[in-house]
Amino acid sequence: MTNHDPLRLPPPYGVLIDRSRVLDFEFEGAAYQGYAGDVVASALAANDIWTLSRSFKYHRPRGILSMAGREANTLIEADRIPNLLADRLPLRHGLVAKGQNVSGSLKADRRAWLGLVAPLLSVGFYYRTFYKPGWMTWEPLIRKHAGLGVVHTDAVPPPAREPHAMTADVLVVGGGLAGLDAAREAAQAGKRVILIDDQQRLGGEALCNGDTPADLLRAAEAELNALGVTILAPAVATGIFSDSLVTALSEDRLYRINARSIVLATGAAEQMAVFRNNDLPGVMLGTAALRLAMLYAVRPGRKAVVLTSTDFGYRVAMILQAMGVGVAAIVDLTGDTPPSPAVAQARAAGIEILEGYGPIEARARNGHRVSALAVGPLNGSRSPDKRAAREIDCDLVAVCVERLPNLSLLAQAGGVIRIDPKTGSIAIKHRPKHIELAGAAAGDPESASGIAIARIFPHPKGKDFVDLDEDLQIGDLLDAVAEGYDHLELTKRYSTVGMGPSQGKHSALPSVAIVAEAAGMPPDGMAFTTVRPPYMPEAMGILAGPPDEPFRLTPMHARHIAAGAQMAGATHWLRPTHYGPPEARLACTEAEALHVRRHVGLIDVSTLGKIEIKGPQAAEFLERIYTGRFANLRVGQIRYALMTDEAGVVIDDGVVARLGPDAFFGTSTTSSVASVFRKMKWWNAQWRMRVDLTNVSASFAAMNLAGPDSRTVLARLCRDLDLAGSAFPYMEARCGAIAGVPARILRIGYVGELGFEIHVPASYGEHVWDALIAAGQDQDIRLFGLDAQRLLRLEKGHFIVGRDSDGISDPAELGLNVLVARSKPFFVGKRSIEMRARTGAKRRLIGLSFGTGRCSTVAEGALVMRGDSVAGRVTSAAYSPHLDRTIALALVDDPPPPEAGIDVLASGQRLRASRAALPFYDPRQDRQSS
């Protein structure tokens, strides 16, 4: 921006900009300046930059069309984020932007040659050409040459705030005069009102047309604030969904609004006239020219031609002239303009009025921007006569033809919109009861909206664009119809008309007219194509909101952090993987595991699922829900519990302890407790049993004290229980006090050592944890994490549901037939297990041993091979420091006999392993039972 700012208009032009705040920015490698309040497109226009992008297919230069974010012309890349609308993107200091879909530069796009071969790239070209040798062969090439922006995966997306949910009695969409009126009336009637507008200032088109004083608009906004109306601006209502849910997007937030009634005061959008080169920068809608000037103080051109079919065009001409834009001519497409003050003013001002003329083509002599418009008198078939053509010099063509009400949201809500055959105007055949229309959206005659006349001037050389987003010309639609796609919905799919980012906002009416005429149908016989959300492009990041990963903390979380634990997420729980630096994960894990084998270790197992099952039929319920027997469980006894689904697939495992005649305490895997509890509740409801189920997972802190010295440590804190093996044997449960805290103690051995699983009220978790560590000092007690626990359980051959099993694993596959009480009359999955047993499925979970020493290559996912065929896969693998060899579990079809050799393909290497008996460690179970 130069010092004299030649394209900026003085105040009161530029109601949205703050001239006291200058912002530096960059576009296509050059430095520019703009003002706070500018959008990127207005700031560029103020710097005489009118080409913003290259078109989708032919790489034609494109510029401002609507200045309202309603077309793809202004899509740019800014701060490495693609596909941002320059006419809606607020200017930021330091912003770095460039054009997109460009090879080379925006000024000199090397792919512009594609425009020269446009006749070869007609509609349906893809379908007819690229089916051999196959679409996938061509797709990368096509994507390279056509398309929109490029996603930079390293780009930092703009911050998004948490989506907001809002409710209202009345939601008004549109902050123009009609919207302001509607909001005020509703608020005065005591309704809770939300008003959404897509501009920074309320007023809509009244901000631009010069008819309404700015003070009046400010007063109206102040009145709404005083009435308690919630104003969301700038924000765009992007969709209406079921139950009256309206979505709206601001620059950084998604709003989900539920309203009892909705007022659509969304105005009416000017349609584009179709003529040759109507896409040149400098050819824009009349409203766009006014927006540039009134909102951003940018003079839209030096010399204008106004192309019009309405009184509005005359008013635009007068406004342009008033701001110093020379109006070379008003080209009146109608030829029978009714008298009006604006027409009279134009005549009085001496502006040349070419009545009954139409555009032949726009021309750009130097560079991209329009430099002249060729027009000719319209003949009987409403075509301009080229023999009497005139060329009018200009750098701005303001197109002011008929408008269509913005009814996209109405259509999304189920409204039915047709063209009335009698009046040629838009008719609403169905409007949902909770939706009202106001202002131009309702077909306000003052705004000349709703008249379904398309202004189409075909040119034999083409480039007469109907849909600028998709580079579709009149001939493309005619070709589509000629090829049999003669219904608009078919034409749309074949030609992609209306399928670009603007969703047909400017192409809807011309498309209907062209297809209808070509197909020999009256326009009223055709509906518009289906409108779907979003009304404007949405950024996925804003829909998602800021990163928000839920996390759950165990009661001892702070202790783990203080002890140097490295935490990892496990189904939302944060759990220590190991205690020590991140880079020493393996060494720490192995040391922790060895310490458990030799001395005593303590691990936080609070994440275990814990479910209380109570009631007179609790035992019977367990008989039905698990595969094993529980009715004969003594009070104080524990039994391993295996759960299968109706298909006989193992879905969970844990233990169940009987705490009383009608009271059981069960555990489940960390990841499955929610689904297990849900299934239990579902079955209980089905069976109508006298059973109460409570998920107490978070109510208890749980820790496993394991290792040969664990009894010694626990005995120091537990005075009311005899912990001797004879008094408190393996697979028994006791209730006692540990460090003064009531506890449930389970003698079970997941890691294969003498161990005590201790459950205490969650709020006492830290207290008991601290007490155990203090009591274990003499035994050199050591904390161990999830990695060590998994290594220890692997040594014991214990499987993990979902890791060592999959979606079809039944108990037999996992070697768990002993846990299936086939004599029971029923349990969930029994019938399927019996059926599967009869089929003789031979897949099994087996142990693999890789010989002495460490074999780092093998890991989960390695393939078990039989010759050149895949026979299975490794599900868990690790080096066991205790056994000094790498061991693994694998699911293998028809596995070889014990001790037989077996090949494993890991990281491209073929390794030799042998089938090992399970468990790898302490096969006689002496240690955990001691």
Add this chain to the structure above:
Amino acid sequence: MTTGEPARPRRSRALRNEHLRLGAVFAPAPADEAVLHYDRPELEPGHIADLALVDLTFAPRWGIKGPDAPIALRATGLECPPASNRCVSSPGGATVAALSATEYIAVWDRAVPDSREPELRRALTGTAQECYFVDHFEGMFCFAITGARREQLYRGCCAVDLSDRASPAGHVVQTRLHHTGVVILRRATGTLALDLILGDISMATYTWHNLSACLAEAGGSIAGIGALHGHPSGY
């Protein structure tokens, strides 16, 4: 053993560290789980009337469920809510909510000196077979969102209409705040608009962070129970 007799059992919660970071001053033992106030206690009475987040996880709370739950509840003298998803606040300091026809939850206000909570808990624990006592003290956090502008906070974390019109005092809403499943009890007594928020205790820190973020955006503040206890509502 080298450490001698273990110290008196002391409760602690994961959220305690968060409070300490925020400058919390805790109540003296045995109620030392409760945050009395943060670093600007003089402002907190104003905050709770406007919009505040208070940690009430120290508050006793339990539930009863089963076919006989309504009978057992009435036998204690506590008022039974008139329908599911409704709550009543008794003069004795309990807010009793009906989550369904067979499941109730009671949250006690420890500030009331003549609280009968321990007595009722004992009575219900030994109640009939078809009524099951559930201790929510360990398994659920309990926060309060107070003040006239609570709806503004909820906008950022809940898709349900939590305006006073949609769910006035005396209503119970079982919904989600962000990713946390919660039960919201809109307290029915007192002059202070106060919602009790109950959710899984393991998600207390996560939920506190999210609510704090929404609170900050809505211009609210955190507060301790000191301000609540000083409020004329008699909390």
